[in-house]
Amino acid sequence: MQHQFFDHLSSIPSPLRDLDPRVKVVALLSLVLVVVLWPRLTSWQVLGYLGLLLALARWARLPLRPLVERSLAVVPFLALVAVAPRGLQLAGPIFARGALSALAMVILTSATPFPELLSALARLGLxxxxxxxxxxxxxxxxxxxxxxxxxxxxxxxxxxxxxxxxxxxxxxxxxxxxxxxxxxxxxxxxxxxxxRGFDGEIRLLSPPKGLRGRDLFFLAAFAALLLAITIAWGGN
Amino acid sequence: MHIPDGFLDAKTWVTLSAASAAAVAYAARQSSKELEERQVPLLGVLSAFIFAAQMLNFPVVAGTSGHLLGGALAAILLGPWTGAMAITAVLIIQALIFQDGGITALGANVFNMAVAGTMVTFFLYRALLRLTGKWYLAAFLAAWASVVLAAGLAGVELAISGTSPWHLVIPAMVGIHALIGLGEAVITAAVLSAVRSLRPDLVASGLVPAQKEVA
Structure with missing residues (x-):
């Protein structure tokens, strides 16, 4: 864990970084939810989600290596699953879910400066x-x-x-x-x-902006792709 | 012991998320009574302290190392509510920024480490203090128990989810953490002892409770 890398990738300028942080949070969290909750992931679905996330990472101009390294953080935990009888069969889908979710979260936090992420979470109800x-x-x-x-x-x-x-x-x-x-x-x-007069209230110098057309367009496109991958390659 | 996404089934993580959300909301209310408006800067700095302290590794056995979890330490130094808020903040940062624990598993991780490992540990510490009359012993046992309790709960959650069989995951999680917990216990007691001698006023202001029984 290196503190100087808290959100260092978020200084890379990209179209994804410039989107409203709320749409990024909603889009990537919904992918995590689908991946975690869908009862039986097919290999095509896993590849589809992976492709969607990698395309997003490329659009955000994020270097691949740190993304992959952090997504593989789930591997040591898999030992608890894999050593059990028939554990290897279980381990595949669990690994796919864990790694895809982690990848989605790395992309979210790497393409969003932390203060923006926090303001988005605040406006979404944290x-x-x-x-x-x-x-x-x-x-x-x-x-x-x-x-x-x-x-x-x-x-x-x-x-x-x-x-x-x-x-x-x-x-x-x-x-x-x-x-x-x-x-x-x-x-x-x-x-x-x-x-300096602090009374428990934090006041921002620049009030947060509303959603723009491209934010909504991104959200709609992402949702459509997510839905298409989930349904078309769902298998059951 | 930060559970990643995909390792828990829906009923487990949804239930634990609801339980943790309720517990944290309660802790937030209680903690604002304890600290008033000072809570915000102070709690932020103290959460950063827990985060930094967790980075310091200590040797355990044959080349392996563990690090402080800080649940018992936060509970005894800051009280159960403020301590739980600090640990929760650390867990949120770890899940969001470092993929240390999943985002759907956040509720479960908060339950294990902030609710059980901090809030419950505080009451355990107080009970042990009354029972033994020795704060050092009480802190040692509470710190060990907080680590083993959190690891055991993580094991139970994994087993309930059908991710790993009971007979395997419980001994593995509890066994490893019973050892790491010894380091946690010695360090927690040593930290408390040093704080007591360096800043007794923090003790007097109620941050290390039951000072009368200690003296």
Missing amino acids: PRPLVLILSFMYRYTFILVDEAERMYRAWQGRAVSRQRRVLWQSLGGVIASLFLRSYERGERVYAAMAA
């Missing part, structure tokens, strides 16, 4: 306290992960015990300092915000 927490978390994760990495490197330099328990305890000390630094930073941030 509860406000969570949205606000996530937006602060996004800002401070970079700082705290940097801090944690520096502290961790220093700990690795001085943690030379062969005893696991001693290592664990000394890492506990590192995490405690990280907690205190984070807590104190949180207090300072709050104090600075209170001094």
Whole structure:
């Protein structure tokens, strides 16, 4: 997990990135739902969804490698399925579902800057306290992960015990300092915000825009393709 | 133990999503009572802390390593509601950005790690504290239990979904995490002990509860 790559691909300019984030969320989540819920996926359907997603990734000018790597994150989990009797037969469809869903999510978050994604989720009904927490978390994760990495490197330099328990305890000390630094930073941030008149309400400088023609066109085209693949190659 | 998409059947993930949504909504209300308007910046920073702390690996056995889950730590330092909100925020980021856990499985993962691994763990910690009278022991046991409980629940959900047979998935999940949980337990207790000596005021302000019993 590398913090500097939180949403680094979203700086690549592309037609997909410029769409309203809400239509991207709705389109890709509906693909995930279809893939997860359709009772029996045929190989043609799997190939169809894969083709649709890869075309989308190409349209978004996303590099293939990181997309594939992250979609394969489900592989270690498959061990739990595959070792069972008749598990290999089960593992195929589960792998297809897991990997296609992950690919859809990587494309969504790689073609959408995180603040835009959050505003879309907020307007689609994610509860406000969570949205606000996530937006602060996004800002401070970079700082705290940097801090944690520096502290961790220093700990690795001085943690030379062969005893696991001693290592664990000394890492506990590192995490405690990280907690205190984070807590104190949180207090300072709050104090600075209170001094500037923060009252619990976040106000945006630029009000969110409405849906445009191309957003609706994209949504309609995506829905049509999704439906076509699901029905035409459904098999049953 | 972040369950990906496709590993749970519809009845399991829909039920768990509904349960988690209700629990998180309740936690949000309770947590805003605990922290008032400060909650937003502070909770965001503390969620980022949990996220960062989860990146620090510790050696477990023969070259394998584990990392902190932080459920018990968040529950004991921040209280059950605020702690659960922080863990939920971390799980959302992991599912959205890192494909660490699926999006339809998010409700299940929140249930295992934020509801059981944090909220339930808090009450377990309090009960253990009353029972043993030793906060260090209570924190150790609660942290171990939170990891094993979350892993066990993930195993149960996979088995109910027909993804993996009971006799295989339960021993595998619980067995591995019983060991990782020891690391979690030692680290959680060590963090709490250091915070108590460095910033006793955080303890006094109720972040580590039941200070009287501790002293």
